[in-house]
Amino acid sequence: MGFIQSTFSLLVGAAGGIYIAQNYDVPNIKNYMQGLMGKAKELDHAYKKPEDGSKSKAYVFPFTPRYIIPVAGMMVGNAMTVTGVTMKKLHEDVKTQRSLVETALALGATPRQATVQQVRRSLVIALSPVIDNAKTVGLIALPGAMTGLIMGGASPLEAIQLQIVVMNMLMGASTVSSILSTYLCWPAFFTKAFQIDNSVFAD
Template identity: 60%
Template sequence: MEFKYWEFGKSMIKPVLSFSFLLIPIGLSSFQKLGIEAEIIVTVIRSFIQLLILGFVLQFIIFNNHTNSTTSNYLIMALSYTIMVSVAGYTSGRRARGIPRSVYIAGASILAGTSSTMLFLVLIKVLPFTPRYMIPCMGMMVAGSMRVTGVTMKNLREEMKMQTNLVETALALGATRRQAAAAQVRRSVVLAVSRRLDFIKTMGVVVIPGAVTGILLAGGSPFEAIQLQLVVVSFTLGATTLSSVISTYLCMPFLFTKAYQLQTKVFSSEY
């Protein structure tokens, strides 16, 4: 498919004009002295540039004739996935900075949760294993896992910090690290995943999901849109839940000493 830059430039006029609406929240922020005007502007500019780059990259990947070979497809998907997981691990880990090596824990959790989900999707052949289908799916899984993993790790540290006495009592009575922190782990995972569950519960009633909206705006069939959305729901929920639970297991060695005592310095941090 030939890419026409002039037509693309004309098509970008409306999206750019739509940003003018943001003058209202920027003005309100200034009037209320919230101090987030600069952050709004930087965020919008950053998202615009990132999405623009993504559009050109996907245009090249999907429609370039050089990507027809199987080897090229695999390399493109592997590179895309590596970049996604690396950035997501760093972003998610920063949310839980009080935990040692949080970036690596988050990255490993996201990698484990999303890769196992993708492997299952490939084995049952729900979607074709090509960049056109897998790269968007990777993005949705990694993004969901990134949000949930960071919240889980942060919540786990805060729960352990607030209930230090209960955990230490359980350890003194002979409980393992996992047994002593079972209640805190459970609450951390539930709180992190519950947002995703609430979103799914309201689908079709309050929320029209992004996949459905995109297909409908593109002129696709509503039933095709619903079928795709059901697939998206299953693999994103699976990946996020797996990543969340795995992150709690990977955090344990850094929250306790080898002598089954709490790492005091982890919970005395200001983060």
């Protein structure tokens, strides 16, 4: 049955191909593919990073201590602030909503399941200023790094590129640090018996 079906499909396909080739102008796929390959090569040549002598121009800033140390300092400082706000808000929410958390634990939920809403709320509140700041950069507020570069004589395009990279790095560092801190500090709120640790929430 399979052989007959395959043979029938082959004959129908061959007959259909012959009919289309004799009665219609079939597009030359080879020419189309060559044209697409040519366009792809043009795009690759236009956006490819320069090599050797002009390699430093391929990046927003070179990977040297002169540039890495200030950017890393901004990332660490911003991540520490967001992490502190996240942990403080999480501690407050678990403390104020202790009855809800204990009810969930009594019904069989794990500590992570019992406090997932508090964790989400703390992350949203802590990351909101960073996200809102990214929304207004360049439109309402001009960051110090970009303003300083422009006033120092740098190209506005280069200053904008640097600021975009810095803002993305700040948001990434803040997000990773806040999520990682909540994940690692979750067990500290509970005992090994899956009960809220009173010593953590003592006044």
